Amino acid sequence: MMEAIQAAIDTVEHECGVRVLYAAESGSRAWGFASPDSDYDVRFVYAHPRDWYVSVFEQRDVIERMLPGDLDVSGWDLRKALRLSSKCNLAFNEWFGSPIVYRQDEAFAADIRAVNEACFQPARALYHYLSMARGTYADYLGSEQVRIKKLFYFLRPILGCRWIEQARTQPPTRFAELVAAPWVSDEERGWIAAIEARKAVAKEGDLEGVPDWLRQWMVGGIEHFQRIGASLANRADVDPQVLDHVLRKWSKDAAA
Template sequence: MLDYRVIIQEELRKIEAQEGVRILYACESGSRAWGFPSKDSDYDVRFIYIRPVDWYLSIKERRDVIERPISDLLDINGWDLKKALNLFRKSNPPLLEWLYSPILYEEKYSITEQIRAISPLTFSPKSCMYHYLNMAKGNFREYLQSEQVKIKKYFYVLRPVLTCEWIERYNEMPPMEFEVLVDTLIPAEAELRTVIQDLLSRKKAGDELDYEPQIHPINAYLEEKIGYFEKTATEMKAAEGVFDEQLDALFRAALTEVWKE
């Protein structure tokens, strides 16, 4: 049997050699990290990298992402640290999810732990809630309006709706794991929780979860919550923010740590 972690590590080493970079951090970002992969789900590997000092001293605008062709097994791409820090200061939800992924492939240097330490200062409840709310609205409108729906798409609406609820309740970045969101936010005795857990059990067992009749308790919950968050998102707080000088210092420290040899 293939050891996917070995394959991922080998691909990360190839990227370092081919691109002349050092990978600071690598994690899983997709349905595997959320806790509801399909039988044939690939590995959504995301990484943050840094280039040598001279690369950043050029007057040229250069590409700040590295992408590799998607295969049956791997979907792998990464962001330059400078790009990541600029997105971090804007409370970018995908980046924040990477930093708190439950599936870690690599974390060789101290920079990502330093970023996590100041993430409460950059976390913006308002912008993150809008990000997840728009995701939920788009998927709900596209996939779950007919009498016959592709029921695996429920997870792609439920998760962002639950993250909105987490943000409203706790004023912090939600956990990535779907089951943690369900267990924390939906009462154990609720019919909705039973229905969701049954659906999750089917997905984990490898059921195709293709077109089936609408699951009315879930649809009713989603419609109610989307409408509610459309009204309340505007009242959420923005980020406190960090000084650019603080992020500049983190960037310079990372360059020194990685390339001191």
């Protein structure tokens, strides 16, 4: 699969006349709890030569490829990526925390991580992850029997909320790092590890009951973060000149 991913990135660069500056895995494989049949979700940032950005009408700023072998390859143009970063786009932030990196210019990745950090908005980020947790609970975890995998689609964002509450920074992309945080108790780590062990041997559609104590923990987490979200101060908007500098720097010789 690695060869297929590298070939797909090379093809994008050749066919579109761009330079892929960063490409990484997104979704469940990056989070650390993929199923054996999970898709490969490759996300990337690319840049055109600078003249492409000097145009009366803006052009398409997304490249998408659905390839055989459950390979989903898609990316954002650098200008689009910077605009979204300026609004604290959490999906984009997670790309740059992915433990599975397929291609990167290290200096570029460092520049983007600095921008992402400067643009991080704790309250907005907390509400993003809270919405994910609340939606997963409402859609998949309200019944007596639930799919084990869906528990992790709740646990990851709710622990992301706790990270933001405590650290005021972007939560790690890897679920294991969220669980290892000092504000997660040994008791919580213990029962999370037990659920992970059951998931490792379960089939995709296997169901299990949710004990009352776990349901109370999930509902309590939702209520707590809904209550404190408004108290998290947002940072001031980033200087647009910082974003412009990154765009000019990395679009200058993008096709070289």
